Every structure is written in C-alpha cells, then in structure tokens.
Amino acid sequence: MEVEESPAAPGEEVIGNDKTSADYYFDSYSHFGIHEEMLKDVVRTRSYQNVITQNNFLFKDKIVLDVGAGTGILSLFCAKAGAKHVYAIECSQMADMAKEIVKTNGFSEVITVIKGKVEEIELPVPKVDVIISEWMGYFLLFENMLDTVLFARDKWLADDGVVLPDKASLHLTAIEDAEYKEDKIEFWNNVYGFDMSCIKKQAMMEPLVDTVDQNQIVTNCQLLKIGLNPFVYLICVFQTMDISKMSSGDASFTVPFKLVAERNDFIHALVAYFNVSFTKCHKLMGFSTGPRSKSTHWKQTVLYLEDVVTICEGETLSGSMTVANNKKNPRDIDITLKYAINGNRCKVSRTQHYKMR
C-alpha cells in the first residue's frame, strides 16, 4: 500500500511540480544517520523499550498503530510484547528498510509496514487499540508531528484505546551563559577584525539547540501554564497535555511565566525543554529532556536575550511566550518572547522574536 505523489496539504509550500516542503521534511528521514542518532539515544529508545516490555498487558493481543515508524524499532518491541498486529506507518524511504528489517527478524506475519502519509493511507482495520509514536521534536513541537498523531487518534483509535506516550509538558528556566553566548553571538561583532553584526541579528533570532550544564541554571524551572487561550488543547498542552484527550488544531498559543532567581547571577538566556510520560503503565514511566537529566538527542532549546539581566536571589523574571507555526512552512515555529524584570540592579522590559527552522 504505497502512496504515490499527492497534492500539497493546506499550508504546505509547493516547491515544484510534485514535491512540497513536506517531501523535503520526509527526505531528511530517508538517511540512516538520523535513525542512528535516535536509536543511540538510550534515554529515548530504552524508555520506549521499557514501557513496552514491562507492560505487556497493554499490547498482548492488541492491534497497534505505530505513527512515523522509522526503522520499525517500536513496532518490533510491540510485536515481541505480544501484539496481535502492528501497522507501522512511515512516509520516508526508510519504510523500505523497515519492511526488510521486519522480514529479517521474522515478524512479517505480525507487522505490516505501510509507506505513506498518515493523513492519506488506508488501514485494513477500522479501529486500533494502541497508538504508539515518538513524535517529539526539538522544543517538543518542532516538526509539528503531534498533529499527525492526533489525526490518527481521531480516525482510528478505539473508544477504550490508549495513546503512548499520553502526557507531555513544556518547561522553562533561565541560565547564565556568558561564555557560550560570547562564542555563538558576540563572535559576529569581530570576525578576524571585521564587523559582521548583521549576521549576529540572525543568530539571535534562531533558538539554539544545545546541551545546557545544570550548573548554569539561575532560577527555578517552571512548567508552563497557559493563560488566556482560545484553543482547548493548548490549555492541556501546558499544564501537562493529555494526548489521549486533547483536540488537534493550530498550535498557536501564549503562555505566561514567572521565573524566580535561586541565586545572585546574570541571565543570558531562557531555556526550554520537555518531559514525556506514559501514565497507563503499571507504574508511571517517562523521561525528561531537561538540563538536570541525562542528555538526549533533543538537548535543550536556548533563547538568547538581548539584555544581560542582573538578577538577585528571590527576584522574578516574568513575561510570556507566544508560539505559532510558521505560515510558510508549518513545521517551523515562530516564537515571541516578552520578558521583564523590575529588580534592585536591573530594570528591563523587552520583546524578542525567534524563528525555529
């Protein structure tokens, strides 16, 4: 069941006769390198493996749908855990490898790899008992694959079915980062004696995906909670979103934050990261991609501030973060950050724009 070329979905930039920006997105998953990186992320892959192998009751004799199967690793875990049948949907060329891997490992009878887009393929069954997916991108929402999982849930999940993982949350903290900001941002002020500060403006606007040392953390870490928001699901998103219940929609939202300093220090950047959990297991399972946890391939997302904020213990850096899918390429994310501090040593109020691409 292979899906041939198809018209662009709404919001997809049409690049040529038959390729859209989405095709280039899927092309990036055709190379084995990205799968090697994900498989070798043991926090990620071992978490899924443990969830599946230690909770056979969720899979035994069940129909499972694996959304964005890649090499098929999660499908294989599910098959081994006793699933009745697993449908593994993968749009990139890696689907051909997944088919071969399934065959090589003797699971052809249990796993059916379907090459195509979730939004376009047909399943041979009307309903599934379990939807499993590793859909999380940088900053949780980059790549916007969550919508695809929600599409699959709404179309195929049985009334008493489960989505794995079923909870995810976005967190924010503030860090001291003088040395690295100097290297990544101020660098452009003087490049072999020349002023390239126009590139610095670009560098400032792009969230930096990198590993943050937990000793850099200056404030508390806050679970982002949504304030006024027209979208039902987003209320869920930021007081831990419930993937089994939330509704799909445009991921445009504004969340307020208040970060309280735990020591006297400078703040150079805000750092976002996410946690994921599987609450349907015998015991609560999950993982964090925060700077205090073992590092993952998602690292953290660093948003540099225009100002170097001087903050004293107990003082508050407050503001709001607005996140929206980019209109031109919906897998990209536009972020607007408002922050303010009215402290003893520093009074600042500023709005900054970022683009994750």
Added chain:
Amino acid sequence: MEVEESPAAPGEEVIGNDKTSADYYFDSYSHFGIHEEMLKDVVRTRSYQNVITQNNFLFKDKIVLDVGAGTGILSLFCAKAGAKHVYAIECSQMADMAKEIVKTNGFSEVITVIKGKVEEIELPVPKVDVIISEWMGYFLLFENMLDTVLFARDKWLADDGVVLPDKASLHLTAIEDAEYKEDKIEFWNNVYGFDMSCIKKQAMMEPLVDTVDQNQIVTNCQLLKIGLNPFVYLICVFQTMDISKMSSGDASFTVPFKLVAERNDFIHALVAYFNVSFTKCHKLMGFSTGPRSKSTHWKQTVLYLEDVVTICEGETLSGSMTVANNKKNPRDIDITLKYAINGNRCKVSRTQHYKMR
C-alpha cells in the same frame, strides 16, 4: 546585478518548476551556521588571511575575483591588502549579508558583491589579475566547486594572473579502527536485539567524514598518482594538481595506490585527505587536512573495508580508486575501491562501491 531563476545546467536534476538540485546546494549556504563553522576553522581562515596579508604584492592595485565569497571574508582580506577592486560572487542568500558586511566595514568602494552563479553572471571588467577561492569540499572534490573556479579562470583570468590556492593534492592512508567501526557499522547487526543489517549495507557504502587519530595510521601516507587516464587535468590532480593550468572537465578518474605497512596491525579502513598550497607567495604557504595535522572542519574521509585486513610490517595493500561525479547529482561523488593484499596472514582481493552525498 542579481540573477533571477534560470534553467537547469546540463546534468542538474530538475526538482521542480524552477528549483534544481543546485538550488538546494546553494540553499545550504544561506544559513549562517555553515559560515560560522568555516570561519571558526582557524586552519582554513587563518591560512587564507596569512597568505593575503603577508603577500600584499599579489594584491596591491590588482583586480581580484572571489569565487563563492560567502560572508565576504576573503574579499575583505584582499581589500585590506590593497586590492584595486574585488568582485565577490556568491549565489546563496548569504550574498545579501555580504553586501551589508562590506558596507558596514567601509569597503563599498572597493568590493562589489554579485549575487548569482559564476557561470551566469557578467563582470564589469574583461579580465582579473587574481582569482581567490575556498572551493575545497570533503574529500577535496565533494560539491564539485573546482569546476566553477576553472570556469572563472578560463573566462576572466589575465594571462599573467594567479589563482589562489594554485596547488591541491589528494592523499590516502590505511587505519586500524576496530572500536569506531564497531560503533558505526557493526551496530546495525544488533539493535536492541534486532537485526538491522540491511542498513549496515547503506552505512558501509557511505564514506564517513570524521576525525582520525594519527595513532590509528598503520601504513605510509601516499600522494595519489594517476595512472592511465584520458583526462589531461587529472594527470595534474594527483601528482599535485596545478589549478592555474589544469583544464576543466568531468572529474572521472582512476588512481592506483600501494600502501606499505609500518607495523603489524589490522586495517579496517582507508582514509583520504587533502593538502592545499599557495606557491606564489614569498615563501610556500598552505595547509594539510591530514590526521597528523591540526584538525579542520573537513576532517578526513573514511572508507570502511568489508574485510578486516591483517597486515605485517613491510607488506603492501595495493589497489586503485575510481572517482566519478554522480550522474543524477553532479555534486555527489561515486567511488569504487579495489584493494588486494597477498600477505603472510591475509590474502584478500575485493571491489567496493561508495557514494558520497
């Protein structure tokens, strides 16, 4: 002088109505990240800086052409060294930044940034005295930008003009690499208990760009010399190619090699790297990207062997390497490696194919 969309050149894969594989190549240079990496490669950038600033006589009152100018850094060095005028050609969006950088640094009168393809733009002058370019790709020839430099030379270089750099050479050696081969290649044999060896076949076929420890070197390092070859310029390529004289053409060639073991060891891979030199300077200048030199962003190019070769001191691993531009995407490289050893402990003869993309 901006070049609008243009038809695909011969050999370019047409991806859509108005974008070719070349457009995606240039897009990759639109992001500042790649320029940051190249600028921070001090072996690369300091070498060019030293060549230019320590040899003013090459630039003083001369007309200079900078092929693939990027941020314009080389043009700025040349302007500072007293060039009469510098034409900086850059096809990617980075050209807009280069224009702003030139202006910010007060060189608008001396440097003209031209956004467009070298093969398509027009220069306001009939001839130039100097062509400077940093055209080298991984494995020296990846990205195939040398042809663009040769095109510019043939079209615009004055009879007594100079090309910088004017010499480049490709080198080959053999390494012991048990640990990393295990991690990068054998990994696919057992991924969380599953056999993914079909991906191993892909991984074997792709030259790995990575930094090799000089202690891994088992044999001598050989400057590749060309044997039978129909292309005049390739005779130059591999007994150090002379960029000021060689002719342009399809970079398809076969070079023989003989690597002599300097100790008893295993050989897991062949490693290619290149050297570049500027022979028109007061004294010979240049740099090496080999494993015995300070590492650069080009690292080295590792070709894993199917066999683990056991070699004794003094024994020879011989063979040939055939390099050709990929027919579908001429910036990609197809490599065929033939190797044989008839040693005391190991007798092997094999042909392997690689694809660099």
